[in-house]
Amino acid sequence: MPKFTIPKEEYVCKGHxxxxxxxxxxALRYTLKALGKRTVLNIPAGCGGVxxxxxxxxxxxxxxxxxxxxxxxxIADGIRAGxxxxxxxxxxxxxxxxxxxxxxxxxxxxxxxxxxNANIIYVMLDNEAYMNTGIQKSGCTPIGAWTTTTPVxxxxxxxxxxxxxxxxxxxxxxxxxGATVNVAYPEDFIARLREAKDIKGTKFIHALAPxxxxxxxxxxxxxxxxxxxxQTGIFPLYKVENGKYSLTKEIKNRKPVREYLRLQGxxxxxxxxxxxxIQRLVDEEYARLLKKIKExxx
Amino acid sequence: xMEVMTANYAAxxxxxxxxxxxxxxxxxxxxxxxxxxxxxxxxxxxxxGKYFLVESEHSAMSxxxxxxxxxxxxxxxxxxxxxALMHEMLFWAVGARRPIVMAVVARxxxxxxxxxxxxxxxxxxxxxxxxxxxxxxxxxxxxxxLMAYKISEDRSVMLPSMVIEDGFILSHTYEAVDIPDQxxxxxxxxxxxxxxxxxxxxxxxxxxxxxxxxxxxxxYRIALDQEVAKKKIVEVDKEFERRFGRSYGGLVEFYNCDDxxxxxxxxxxxxxxxxxxxxxxxxxxxxxxxxxLKTFRPFPAEELKKLNDMVPVVGVFxxxxxxxxxxxxxxxxxxxxxxxxxxxxxxxxVGGMGGKDFTPKNMEFxxxxxxxxxxxxxxxxxxxxxNIKDGTGRW
Numbered sequence: 104m105p106k107f108t109i110p111k112e113e114y115v116c117k118g119h120x121x122x123x124x125x126x127x128x129x130a131l132r133y134t135l136k137a138l139g140k141r142t143v144l145n146i147p148a149g150c151g152g153v154x155x156x157x158x159x160x161x162x163x164x165x166x167x168x169x170x171x172x173x174x175x176x177x178i179a180d181g182i183r184a185g186x187x188x189x190x191x192x193x194x195x196x197x198x199x200x201x202x203x204x205x206x207x208x209x210x211x212x213x214x215x216x217x218x219x220n221a222n223i224i225y226v227m228l229d230n231e232a233y234m235n236t237g238i239q240k241s242g243c244t245p246i247g248a249w250t251t252t253t254p255v256x257x258x259x260x261x262x263x264x265x266x267x268x269x270x271x272x273x274x275x276x277x278x279x280x281g282a283t284v285n286v287a288y289p290e291d292f293i294a295r296l297r298e299a300k301d302i303k304g305t306k307f308i309h310a311l312a313p314x315x316x317x318x319x320x321x322x323x324x325x326x327x328x329x330x331x332x333x334q335t336g337i338f339p340l341y342k343v344e345n346g347k348y349s350l351t352k353e354i355k356n357r358k359p360v361r362e363y364l365r366l367q368g369x370x371x372x373x374x375x376x377x378x379x380x381i382q383r384l385v386d387e388e389y390a391r392l393l394k395k396i397k398e399x400x401x
Numbered sequence: 402x403m404e405v406m407t408a409n410y411a412a413x414x415x416x417x418x419x420x421x422x423x424x425x426x427x428x429x430x431x432x433x434x435x436x437x438x439x440x441x442x443x444x445x446x447x448x449x450g451k452y453f454l455v456e457s458e459h460s461a462m463s464x465x466x467x468x469x470x471x472x473x474x475x476x477x478x479x480x481x482x483x484x485a486l487m488h489e490m491l492f493w494a495v496g497a498r499r500p501i502v503m504a505v506v507a508r509x510x511x512x513x514x515x516x517x518x519x520x521x522x523x524x525x526x527x528x529x530x531x532x533x534x535x536x537x538x539x540x541x542x543x544x545x546x547l548m549a550y551k552i553s554e555d556r557s558v559m560l561p562s563m564v565i566e567d568g569f570i571l572s573h574t575y576e577a578v579d580i581p582d583q584x585x586x587x588x589x590x591x592x593x594x595x596x597x598x599x600x601x602x603x604x605x606x607x608x609x610x611x612x613x614x615x616x617x618x619x620x621y622r623i624a625l626d627q628e629v630a631k632k633k634i635v636e637v638d639k640e641f642e643r644r645f646g647r648s649y650g651g652l653v654e655f656y657n658c659d660d661x662x663x664x665x666x667x668x669x670x671x672x673x674x675x676x677x678x679x680x681x682x683x684x685x686x687x688x689x690x691x692x693x694l695k696t697f698r699p700f701p702a703e704e705l706k707k708l709n710d711m712v713p714v715v716g717v718f719x720x721x722x723x724x725x726x727x728x729x730x731x732x733x734x735x736x737x738x739x740x741x742x743x744x745x746x747x748x749x750x751v752g753g754m755g756g757k758d759f760t761p762k763n764m765e766f767x768x769x770x771x772x773x774x775x776x777x778x779x780x781x782x783x784x785x786x787x788n789i790k791d792g793t794g795r796w
Contacts, residue, residue, distance in 0.1 A: 140601060143601075155610075157609070163606070166604040166607075168607045171493055173459065178467040180453070181465060184453060185423055185469065188451055191471070211460075212460050214456070215456035
């Protein structure tokens with residue numbers, strides 16, 4: 104096995120306007136390190152578009168096409184179609200959307216792109232709410248979380264719907280490749296994108312990235328919190344290739360979800376019984392994942 | 402080569418002749434036969450480019466914006482609710498300066514459900530910044546699509562175009578259409594070569610955040626380039642005539658107007674009816690003229706101002722209505738030709754909406770009404786709805 108290296112080239116410039124501790128610039132760095140210079144990103148409304156800066160400057164060394172909220176997969180497939188017609192072969196087209204722009208308003212275009220098996224890489228930057236507009240609940244907001252549209256008062260009112268199972272939807276649709284990645288695990292992040300980039304068809308990367316103001320965390324702890332998401336099994340790292348599931352990060356002894364929740368202000372209101380319930384749901388979901396791994400590899 | 406075909410097929414042949422790179426389509430009545438014909442051509446290997454099926458008109462327009470950024474010539478077609486669903490991305494196409502050409506088969510919007518011809522859909526998009534060209538017949542549909550690429554892709558313009566054909570009246574009616582030779586079209590329409598596109602060696606960002614200080618400057622450029630487009634449209638129409646022997650007046654065509662006593666301004670397939678009725682009435686000594694509004698955006702206000710010197714009374718026929726005021730063409734024409742303290746009297750006629758028959762008899766009624774106004778010297782009613790079942794349709 105050749106030694107695993109992370110390219111030294113930086114495609115994200117200094118001077119972007121992300122908050123301290125934000126996971127997005129890390130995710131952008133890892134993605135572009137894995138894919139290289141001949142990559143075009145298309146970015147809809149969301150933090151991803153704003154932190155790159157204000158015209159006429161921007162903080163990436165690759166071309167970027169900004170677009171409307173719900174059309175990331177369609178625009179990306181359009182760019183790919185244009186390249187195909189014009190004979191541009193050695194370029195990667197990346198749709199870079201947030202969780203709301205993917206599992207909510209962008210779901211229709213994404214599902215159609217998978218239906219066409221569009222030859223694109225779709226990265227969903229998951230910070231678990233509409234953070235760019237000020238922390239409103241999205242389809243990816245976890246159970247128990249406070250947001251400005253799931254406010255908490257008198258010991259109730261937090262988000263009660265489970266995170267949408269976007270990977271399951273896309274796998275059911277027959278997506279070529281899907282993987283979860285976490286900014287706290289850069290080697291794994293880069294390895295998954297390297298794996299995805301030359302597979303023909305639609306590739307989906309579900310990237311967890313903390314939002315310090317939205318999650319109500321100390322910016323210095325954002326990587327620690329992100330790592331705990333995987334260590335507790337709340338956000339397991341796995342991939343699905345041709346329908347086969349496998350864990351990409353083995354977690355021997357899962358930590359209690361309490362450790363993850365208690366570091367974040369957005370879960371501060373949760374009573375013990377709610378935390379126990381979340382633990383039960385996470386265990387259940389984790390067991391479901393292990394079962395899928397077993398079943399699809401038999 | 403002459404062939405008998407519908408306007409929808411004529412549009413498909415134009416797309417083939419224009420060597421479009423990326424077509425994205427979603428079916429909607431009465432546009433569907435454009436998508437179907439293109440799909441058939443694609444499967445037979447007759448198209449230069451690629452044909453993509455999308456799940457909605459919103460994605461169709463999105464995909465074309467992406468493909469255009471990559472440097473490909475693009476086409477889609479839509480109608481009615483499909484156009485309304487695209488609304489958001491129509492703004493993006495303009496702001497991104499992507500010279501997409503789209504056939505719009507004009508149709509009513511529900512409820513009640515109505516699949517027939519009407520201009521409410523296209524008029525609702527007049528403020529997006531798209532150029533809008535109306536077609537009188539099937540030949541004009543084919544020719545206008547070819548011209549639209551040349552105008553849109555001109556580096557001094559770089560704005561998208563809608564080529565509008567009336568639902569069913571043209572889209573499903575067979576007429577003889579001359580299909581130009583591919584070589585002649587290639588000579589007329591060079592490959593798409595945008596100044597700005599995705600370039601990995603010179604990476605740029607397209608459409609990113611702009612602060613208030615600069616945003617209006619981008620709008621201002623669009624406004625200026627719509628003015629540039631007016632000259633370009635006339636120029637391309639003249640070149641087209643030189644090469645193919647057909648002209649559509651560029652922005653406006655004045656028909657039977659030289660010695661006219663009254664004139665009627667209108668757009669789309671009803672122009673043909675108006676011309677025929679005008680000819681017939683002239684045989685009876687009634688000097689009525691027709692003004693064909695070929696280009697609605699950019700709006701040819703200067704050209705229409707000439708009407709003040711030509712006739713004392715101008716009628717405007719609308720297949721749409723801006724609720725609470727009058728037809729869209731009416732308000733535009735009236736404002737466009739306005740001169741302080743004088744000018745022609747203007748009256749609005751609304752009819753033929755939602756596919757309602759609009760007959761030569763109706764047209765004759767309008768011309769007679771205009772002649773009456775000329776005689777009386779005043780407009781008693783601002784708007785008149787033609788052929789309304791209950792009520793007078795007058796106020």
